[in-house]
Amino acid sequence: MSLLSQYGWNSHFEQYYTSFLHQGLEAARVTAINGYNHTIISNKGLSAAILAGTLMNSKETWELPKVGDWVVCKPYDDQSIIIDVLPRQNAISRKLPGRSSQQQVIAANLDAALIIQGLDRDFNLQRLQRYLQQVYQCGIQPVIILNKQDLVDDPEAYRRQVLELGYKCPVLLTSALDRAQLESWTSQYLQAGKTFALLGSSGVGKSTLFNALSGIVIQKEGNLSTFNNKGKHTTTARQLVMLPNGSMLIDSPGMREFGLTIDADEGVSFYHPQIEERSANCRFRDCTHQQEPGCAVIAAVEAGTLPVNVYRNYLKLVREQYHYQASSMEKKRMDQQFGKLSKQINALRKKRKY
Known part of the structure; x- marks a missing residue:
């Protein structure tokens, strides 16, 4: 199996990539973005990359490469230049915070989205429905993770409240600090070659969960603010990491706002x-x-x-x-x-x- 196949390359991307073959361009997947700095993985391994000027000037912000995107690029010195983005299978997005009507793409080409809620202070059914609606709107399968079950007396009662909403998706109880609990559900839901995104507001334990699943400390974990007991933003850059079992996980900064989006030429719909x-x-x-x-x-x-x-x-x-x-x-x-x-x-x- 090629390195690209391990990272989710399939016939969808292959069909669009063939038109770039005669140009001598390589296919790669974006694994991290920090400001203007990109990291990509190709059959040659990891490398740094920058965006071509023509790409930056011809695309809307949401169309530019995001973590999880497949791109075509050409080597240049010790890095690569990203020339174009291959059409996405899907993407999870949100409305930009504030009054803007623009959308912000969080991650692309996902097999499922893991929606995390903490049972200590973050549990909120209305917020959960907001995440569910946007994930369904983007055509992505959700998996609900109720984290920090060790901090409440009756975690099953919280799970029942979510199940009573009637959504046809898994609802899992876990503690990011309990290795046995993590292994019990990750072996079933996180399959090799598949890509998953962690979604949730600050303080739900996303970084702790991300670190526990990856086996290495990727992000610095933050403490709760003493002012309002809300979680501090601990993840400042999005990145895709290959887990030990061959599945891929995308982490992203905690989001205090998760506004809904819909294309202007589509009818308004809400799945409940x-x-x-x-x-x-x-x-x-x-x-x-x-x-x-x-x-x-x-x-x-x-x-x-x-x-x-x-x-x-x-x-x-x-x-x-x-x-x-x-x-x-x-x-x-x-x-x-x-x-x-x-x-x-x-x-x-x-x-x-x-």
Whole structure:
């Protein structure tokens, strides 16, 4: 098996790579990014890499190489120059913090996302649903990891709360400090040749878990802030590491904000099993579950069979998607107007030339 195959190379990337063969370019996977510095793995091994100027000038920020991306590059002295990015199979993204409507790609070409919540202070079903929605929106399979089970009296009660949400994904209890517990689920869920991303807010134990699974200290672990007992940001750069069993794990900085994204030309949708189950009985096929007559979802809330907090959280996330889509469409409209203006200016310049 080639080194590229060990790192997840498959027929999807092969078909796009063939057009670059005659240019003498090598295929590689991005394993780390720190500022403008990239690390890639090719059949020749690890090397440092920089982005070609034409690539930086022709791509949107979210289209530039991210950890997990497959790229084509050419050697130059003791490093490589990344020429282009091969089309992604998928990518996990979030809305940039603040009022921006732009998306930030966190990692690319994943087989699953490990959503981590700590049972000491971080456990929050609404936040969990936010992560689940975005992961499903990106077409990626989630696995929920409830960490720090050794710090609560009844960890199974927390697991039941998550299972009651109805999502069809694994929900695992663990402690990053317990080697036997880690081995019990990693042998089943982290398969060789597959790529997984760790997602979660600061303080959930992501770095501790990452270090325990990799067998080496990759990131410096942080303490809790004495001011608000929230976790400090301990990971400052994203990276992909091959685990001892041959699977790959991508760590990323803890995220205090995890805004939902949706393309401007897509319809707003929100996957929630309890909503989906009841919406099949709504009078109208395009029911928004807010004020339409004959809405089975609203009827379930009024009857007490659908918890009010679940319904309110659903509406909140759907409205957030609407807001992001509206902002994204406005940005596209402004870009189109700017493009037309640029063409007019260029045409005027050509006309005035002697």
